[in-house]
Amino acid sequence: MSKKFAGCMPLALALATCAAHAESGVRVSGYLDVSMERIDTGRGMLTRQSSGQLNQSRLNFQGVEDLGGGNAAVFDLQMPFSPDTGAGSSNGLFSRTATLGLTSKALGTLKVGRMQSLSDETIASFWALRWGASTNYFLYYGNTTQLLSNAIRYETPDMRGLVLSVEYAVDEHNGSGRAVEGQARYQYDKWKVNGAYYVSHGHEFVEPGSSVHIGTFGxxxxxxxxxxxxxxxxxxxxxxxxNRTSKISVALSATVPVGRNALWLDYGILHNRVLANANARAASVRFDYNLSKRTFLYAGLAQVWNDAKAYYQPMGASGSYPVFTSATGVSTGFDPVYNGGDVRSLIAGIRMAF
Known part of the structure; x- marks a missing residue:
């Protein structure tokens, strides 16, 4: 359960003061997600306990200060950790998100810091950045576009269901490295559309002149x-x-309510347009059983069929692969040891939001 610490602590200071700053406060929230997984790697069996298959386990601190006139200062700090080991992220304390910004009902929102890419936010808006979603399995290898440091983002106000965003980031380890993204999302009643385009130069690879282009639509x-x-x-x-890659993935999924519970179905394909025999297919089924509004149990089965020079695997929201391969999958496939292996995952877990 989220908890607010309002700036109006002494009630005797006057209820009018609290009303004037009702939007100000700090909210503490987060997720705990732990699961057991039995995996056929295509080269042997593996059993593991893992964290963050549906939602990355994390502690969030989100704050708002009402500046009046429909304007506010906002911050968002998200600290990932692993309940299965108790360890925090090796990338830093608030490595998931650390932003500070200004928001206006009339002008939109501007924020700076470390934040999720618009491409991944597009995928996440359809609950596809988690275990059971083939789109997540077929993401650009290495998940390098998931989070951007040294970033600045502007988002327009809601214009009758349409919201536009642009994001720019520079690589502090490579002064010439940069990334830029644009996103458009639209919602009308029960219909939702979201698309983003990501371009980077020298931001992912060490070699100067490298580039990445990713178009995402849902x-x-x-x-x-x-x-x-x-x-x-x-x-x-x-x-x-x-090295170069050119590939496209397409996924069809459906969420089916079963009483107060839910059934998730997914089927996806990936086509590699550069490397022969490097395509893949994936199918998943998962059932979520709600214990309360914030806690549910889940169980599922996923299968990935890899061609001779591919090795994609079922992956959760935290980005943890069952098997770490030595190659990047750019021009030679993934790893001679695992290439061509079909992967099957059987999972059971519990997720709690607070």
Whole structure:
């Protein structure tokens, strides 16, 4: 359960003061997500306890200061950790999100810091950045676009369901490295559309002149008895040496209410346009059983069929692969040891929001 610490602590100071600053405060929230997974890696069996398969386990601190006139100062700090080990992230204390900004009902929102990419936010808006979603399995290898440091983002106000965003980031380790993204999202009643385009130069690779282009599109409609969705992601990379990729993934999924619970179904394909015999297919089914409004149990089965030079795996929201492979999958496939192996994952876990 989220908890607010308002700036109006002494009630005797006057209820009028509290009313004038009702939007000000700090909210503490987060997720705990732990699961057991049995995996057929295609080369052997693996059993592991892991964290963050549906939601990355984290502690959030989000604050608002009302500046009056529909304006406010905002911050968002998100600290990831692993309940299975108790360890925090090796990338830093608030490595998931650390932003400070200003928001206005009339002018929109401007924020700076470390934040999620617009491409990944597009995927997450359709609940596809988690275990059971083939789009998540087929993401650009390495998840390098998930979080951007030294970033600045502007988001327009809601214009009758349409919101536009732009994000820019520089690489502090490579002065010439930069990334820019644009996003448009629209919602009308039960229909939702979201698209983003990401371009970077020298931001992911060490070699100067490298580039990454990622286009992401999703749409869904809530029919009541089911919410089907379509996700498409096109990825093109190139570096100054010889490596390049060009691939597209398409995923169809549906969330089906079963009483107060939910059934998730997903099927996706990936086509590699550069490397022969490097395509993949994936299918998943997952059932979420609600214990309360904030806590549910989940269980599922996922299968990935890899071609001879591919090795994609079921992956959760925290980005943890069951098997770490030695190659990057850019021009030679993934790893000669695992290439071509079909991967199966059986999972059971519990997720709690607070």
């Amino acid at each position: 749409t869904s409609y809530d029919f009541g008895f089911a919410t089907p969705s379509l996700m498409v992601q096109d990825t093109r990379t190139h570096d100054a040496v010889v």
